[in-house]
Amino acid sequence: GQNIDQPTEMTATEGAIVQINCTYQTSGFNGLFWYQQHAGEAPTFLSYNVLDGLEEKGRFSSFLSRSKGYSYLLLKELQMKDSASYLCAAFYNQGGKLIFGQGTELSVKP
Amino acid sequence: DTEVTQTPKHLVMGMTNKKSLKCEQHMGHRAMYWYKQKAKKPPELMFVYSYEKLSINESVPSRFSPECPNSSLLNLHLHALQPEDSALYLCASSQGAGVNTEAFFGQGTRLTVV
Numbered sequence: 001g002q003n004i005d006q007p008t009e010m011t012a013t014e015g016a017i018v019q020i021n022c023t024y025q026t027s028g029f030n031g032l033f034w035y036q037q038h039a040g041e042a043p044t045f046l047s048y049n050v051l052d053g054l055e056e057k058g059r060f061s062s063f064l065s066r067s068k069g070y071s072y073l074l075l076k077e078l079q080m081k082d083s084a085s086y087l088c089a090a091f092y093n094q095g096g097k098l099i100f101g102q103g104t105e106l107s108v109k110p
Numbered sequence: 111d112t113e114v115t116q117t118p119k120h121l122v123m124g125m126t127n128k129k130s131l132k133c134e135q136h137m138g139h140r141a142m143y144w145y146k147q148k149a150k151k152p153p154e155l156m157f158v159y160s161y162e163k164l165s166i167n168e169s170v171p172s173r174f175s176p177e178c179p180n181s182s183l184l185n186l187h188l189h190a191l192q193p194e195d196s197a198l199y200l201c202a203s204s205q206g207a208g209v210n211t212e213a214f215f216g217q218g219t220r221l222t223v224v
Contacts, residue, residue: 033213035215040198041217042200042215042218043215045214087153096141096158096160096165096204097155097158097166098143098155098202098204098213100152100153101152102151105150
């Protein structure tokens with residue numbers, strides 16, 4: 001299988017920084033996505049990493065280490081609207097499987 | 111146009127009914143996916159179509175039958191479903207299966223089986 005692990009839930013304060021970690025199995029790995037999903041809505045794309053290093057997009061950054069099977073999503077200057085589930089998803093070569101982790105439920109408090 | 115359109119948005123069906131979910135994209139993507147998502151759970155992969163051919167079936171029961179009539183359309187035919195099949199069904203597309211590119215998701219069909 002392609003076990004993808006991330007914390008179930010996290011809480012942070014408005015204006016703060018939060019890091020959501022994700023580990024995955026490296027065999028056949030092709031790329032790592034982060035999606036945001038609000039309750040009752042479809043996932044929306046946040047970031048994509050295929051090479052090692054940090055990708056920055058405004059308040060959101062994502063990091064990948066292929067050798068360690070590790071990624072994180074960094075959210076800066078947290079806003080209340082950032083309260084959502086954050087899904088780590090890994091793309092595997094075998095036929096093009098995009099497999100999701102369990103999601104991290106982030107609660108941003110005032 | 112970076113949109114994946116799913117219809118209907120909501121569907122209530124009885125256990126003896128036959129219905130179909132539809133998904134459409136006009137981005138020229140050659141890979142299309144069906145996912146099932148239960149409340150507070152991540153999307154679970156059901157099927158992958160690559161170049162209009164079924165490439166992955168994640169051991170989905172035969173009461174779910176996918177169909178890809180052309181490169182823009184993906185259907186999911188439903189027959190004799192069970193109440194536990196009630197979920198959000200998400201369609202996604204990407205440039206190609208196994209190609210490093212974003213997968214775009216539709217808004218989903220919320221299915222209730224009564």
